[in-house]
Amino acid sequence: MAEPLLKVENLRVEFPTRRGTLCAVDDVSFHIQPGEVLGVVGESGAGKSMTGIAVIGLLEAPGRIAGGRIVLEGQRIDDLPYEEKRKLRGRKIGAIFQDPLTSLNPLYTVERQLIETIRTHLEVSESEAFERAVSLLREVGIPAPEQRIKHYPHQFSGGMRQRVVIALALCAEPSLIIADEPTTALDVSIQAQIITLLKRLCRDHGTSVMLVTHDMGVIAETAHRVAVMYAGRLVEVGPVKDVVRNPSHPYTAGLMASIPVIGRKVENLSQIDGSMPRLNAIPEGCAFSPRCPQVMERCRRERPPLDTRGRTEVSCWLHAGESVDA
Amino acid sequence: MAAYIVRRILQAIVVMLTVALIAFSLFRFVGDPILALVGQDTTLEEQAELRKELGLTDPVVVQFARFVGNVARGELGISYGQRRPVIDMFKERLPATLELSLLSAVLAIGIGIPMGIYSGLHRDGWLSRVFQTVSLVGISLPPFLVGILLIYLFAVFIGVLPSQGRGDTVQLGWWSTGLLTWSGIKSLILPAITLGLFQMTLIMRLVRSEMLEVLRTDYIKFARARGLKNRVVNFGHALKNTLVPVITVTGLQVGSIVAFAVITETVFQWPGLGFLFLQSVQTVDIPVMAAYLVFVAAFFVIINLIVDLLYYVIDPRLRLDRTTSSDHGG
Incomplete structure (x- = not known):
């Protein structure tokens, strides 16, 4: 496999508070290939935006990276000084x-x-920057960009403004775009x-995207692979087809089952009982164990590691024995 | 743009007419002006003649119109106490008040805004905490107390600065300035600090809270995510967005500096308009009081007008241009 564009290894983000340290992102590892779209899904507060x-x-501050590494194009970036990160x-x-x-x-x-x-990142003159700005606006589909x-x-x-925001994100041709709920605030017709x-x-442009959203429809349509997060932890990451059609983790399965299908009438919408634990009350062992329909004794005691053997990586004791190949 | 200015100016005229009405009413309701003018041995016939001569028997509306006309021409009447045209007394006193107010405003804005920016950017820094504490003092101590404390410390105890008066002044036409002599400048320091301290702390606290507010917004986060330099984000994007509320309050505060000068001028025996006003209150010198009222109101109205125009310059959303497109769809 080619060298990934972005590698996140055992990332841990902590927020020290008066009542102890909260861990918003806990031991999260994933990677993004050049040109790949990785969807990151999860409920509010699952740590998806925080990862981005x-x-x-x-x-x-006071939030900080307390552990792990972030590597972009082979260069470690999480420990760079502020000015280097800014660039x-x-x-x-x-x-x-x-x-x-x-x-x-x-x-x-x-x-x-x-x-x-543009001029922050590229060595161009004012007029070259202007040319580039106009062509960016044209590229994101803004009519009459010279006037607009x-x-x-x-x-x-709203939709036009999001196009401008996208143009701003593309100004210096970045190799990775982190899109945090890019369509949530928009009308459904404009979302598409x-x-x-x-x-x-x-x-x-061959740009990779980390697409953070809670909209499975957007993920299914856009992403190549999807990472599912729960209570600051990664529970499953794999090709979007496999994860959507054949989820390995009980939480993912519950998540998929809860999406209503248009045209199919059901008595009750399917849902996962209970709610995601707060960051200060994450249970021992697997964070999902209190809500899990297939919970075992071991789940309440030991935290399952992310099993990276198969195409889909999953963190669940159910799959501890065999490698997951959907 | 033109319509906006015209509307604002019309509003200002209405305000000034209202104030003129109040000033005019002073003459009618605070005692009988004739009795204030004449001596004890004037006969009733002579009083009636004088009353007629001064136009006091005309209908009220006519008298008010005449009053407004006179004020507009700069004829502010004759002081009961000093028997001199009020306009001449104002010309003597105005430079003292304006120089004092100007320096106070420069202090308040020139120190308050940078302090506010600093403590907004470094919310938890020790210097910010010092600023916050000092500002609490400035905001809670009344100016006359600050003035007396400063006089005690610098004029009595250390003895480096004069405790009262303007020092030596230089005459530039009818304008007498204290800014060109050393003793004039030394005399300005304590009153200017006294007068500007409250405004300085108020501006500092306002700028700080506005900065904190703006720094939390999405467009500041997005500006950082675009990799813009901190200096550009903080002083370009953030500071400019704090300006509308800051200018509003600062404008009004500059107005109150002139109005509050009454107290400071009294504490420092400063020969300005405020001191003159207080003396005129003691002697019920109504023409002076009325003129002062009109003067302060005019000052506020002009400042408000400037503030409104500055909004227009700063915030494009207020430029209600008709070309604003309302295109829908993405």
């Missing part, structure tokens, strides 16, 4: 956030925000357009 933020190096942001790793309405500075024109980003570039964010609709755009751009 740790990768771009924007954890806010990677935008240049090597682009980011797209959830809410396009609040992601843009309301007081500056789109032109100014694009050009300052002079406008302020409030003069764009943005996802299609993102897919096309990444294919054209």
